[in-house]
Amino acid sequence: MILITSVNGVDARFPDYIFSTRRVRYVEGEYVIIDNEPYIAASIRRISDIGTPGTPAEVVPVTDLPFDGNRTVKRAGLPQVNPAALSVKGFLEKYFYPFVPAEIAFTGSDATFEFGRRQNVTLRAKITVNDETEIANRRIIHVTNGNSLLFVGSDNDFSVETTMQGDETVLLHNKKQVFKALADVGGNGSPASIASALRTFNFYYPVLYGMAGYLNGATMYDALTKMVVSENTKQFSIALNGTNQYIWFATPFSLLKPVFRDHNGFDISDSFVLQNINITTSQQYPNWTYGYFVWKTGFTTSVANKTFTITYP
Template sequence: MILITSVNEVECSFPDYIFSSQRVRFVEGEYVIIDNEAYIASSIRKVSDLDKPGGIVEVPLITDLPFDGNRTVKRAGIPQINPAAISVKGFLEKYFYPFVPAEISFAGNDAIFEYGTSQNVTLRAVINANDETEIANRRIIHVTNADSLVYLGTTNDFSTQITIQGDETAPLHNKKQVFKALADVGGNGSPASIASAMRTYNFYYPVLYGMGPLLSGATIYNGLTKLVVAESIRQFAIPLNGENQYIWFASPFNNVKPVFRDNNGFDVSDSFSMQNMMVTTSKKYPLWTFGYFVWRSIAPTSVANKTFSVIYP
């Protein structure tokens, strides 16, 4: 038991643990503040319960304990949750200042490349620890290769460079390659694994366009401009420049006739006809042959640095 005299000269008793609690605030000078009341610091003494002198006032425990409310509230809005608290302080802590778990994400964005090409990509994972204090087994896995391990990290910002190839010649070479970053966390007493969103690399056959002479499946790839886009793209702006040449537009995706508009917006679709063509590349990366839907102006024409539109319905 602790005995101490108030500034009003009243002898008071407190439990032994009083000076290790948040009820006490030491100030410079000869006083100490307990439950917002001032006491004389030099009068502090400890006695056993059996030696307690008479006339001592026992200070009762108070329910309005000091609480650090000078903090930004973590919880957004007023959600209907059960904090499962059994005290006022416990409720305030759990409701307004809940444990914020760690988050993991990939830096950068998904990407698309030309089918058959070999690409060096950097997979960088970043962990925002928030309130988490236990983080281990940081890793990147190759989802489309049976969740195989790609890299083990040692810090909350870890990365590795890998080479991927977009074709179907081996299990690691696929038109769609997907990766994920994970880590094991303590979870404030509930261990778990956290995972990032998927990082996806797609490989597509390119759209080919431009102006040139009569071309074949063996010459069209090198004779036109290549544009690598997702299959969902429905509108293209194609810059053209040529004299007495054919206008070409070759798509690997869609056999529906698009609308061709010239630089003035006029519909010139009737000036184009379609033919199926097996397009073949001429180098190791990429090396492929694929069936294209090739649109070509019926007659040669001249276009001086103008942009035409190709629009699929």
């Protein structure tokens, strides 16, 4: 409780949070105006509620409310938030030093691989504790496998190795494998789960290119250079070297005819003709057959270690 003396010499009691309510309209000079009544600012005292029954409570003069302001302010800028505080100290704590929740994230980055080829990847998740004091049930979820539980960790830095594609023990041969890391936290009295951003591994049929003699769907995979890129890729740079051979460019993505340019920038698109060919791999992993759009020069040529460009509209 707060004890304060009016200008008429009468003591009045108010709750500690009186100064954070609308009942205090303004402070002018040496006076505090509460409920339209002027009080002497220097007379503010706090009445303790500790004492022996039957004895008066201790009256302690209040010169300043204690507050630890020797800290770096956590909140950036001046956002319009409601701290829902009932005292000056509570307002300062909640506005300038809000509870900073824990964060969880995967290390590393997303990746792209050839479809069907075996990949062993390590999924490592790290939790930044911040102000959190309760963390449990740290886990990694395989989202594209029905949100199945992949791993449960015990530390704030936990990891698991998993195999995707190209393995008789792996049933999933999708073009995308997605994972997520989660943990349950206390949330400063509001329990919740925190989640990482998704970690995504994309699997694509490779683009094939190079110089060779006559090829068919059974020989093309081994004879040409493989490039694994997103199906949204619009431009390619291909290094060519060969004597009296065809130039080959095989894509699983687009039927549209691209613009072919040689190392001098000349448009040589008219030199290429389209074939639709089912290309088959020659090994168990990867093991697939897929329909490709294959561009081949109509005649053999020689190229001595030059880079050509291919651009789709």
